[in-house]
Amino acid sequence: MSDEKMKILQVYRSEPTSDVNTLVEILNRDRDADEFKLYLDQPNYDVLIQKIYAADKTVCWW
């Protein structure tokens, strides 16, 4: 798999800190990036599962 084509999903359990934002920015560079915020009210878990299966890699931050 070429690095450029990688689909990466960033999931947040709480609002991201500046450290997390910096790491996410580097991780998402030249990649097809998506995100999902679990800390918002009533997350749609079916959508989350779809996004995870659409992604090559998922990171679920604190």
Added chain:
Amino acid sequence: MESLKVYILIANRVYNDGIRSGLGLAVENHYAYPVIFNGEFPRMSDYMAENIAWIADMEGEVFSCGADAPTDLPEGTEMTNVSLEELGEKLRDADFIIPYGLPKQSHEPPAACGA
């Protein structure tokens, strides 16, 4: 099964157990890289020092990000300083990234926590 590169990110002083968890993967033939953020170092018990040394023996590495690693670590126990940007580049190459436990607390813990 190929060996996986697994980064375990520890941002909260209570969750240094992530180092033990990393060792658990190292003994399963994976590469474990626990990362301690912003000086949230563990109490350096003999058990903790052994775990850190074993991770290195298994070709893993324990990093410190955002604060200099302690200079008085027990012999055979090493932590490598890494900047946030360097860490980000390393994480691009990870098979798994595990933000472990809880995020950093916004205040210093009271004395009662050390009791």
Added chain:
Amino acid sequence: MAADPNKFGIFVTSNQNMRHILGITRAAVRAGKEVMVFLTFKSVHLTKSPEFYELSQLCKVENLAICADSYICEGFDNIEDVPRGLTDKQMRTQAFHGAILEQCEKYIVM
């Protein structure tokens, strides 16, 4: 051995995401996935929540485990106080996490 596309792994490291763990597990099961879950360190306290029993019913016995050492370290009795929904054979080591990484094509940390 390649990871199984029908297996979904959850590594539970925090003690405050039971709502998400259950929601994600239900959604993965609805999507036809087999869910593997390992709870470690402070997250073993979640075994005492009422929702944990439902989680145990959504996973095959061989796909759900907790870290026995963590359970004991947190003060629980691993012989006399096995959490509802588990058997003593589901008190495992960190190797179970390794099995999740190897067997599950998709994986999330909670």
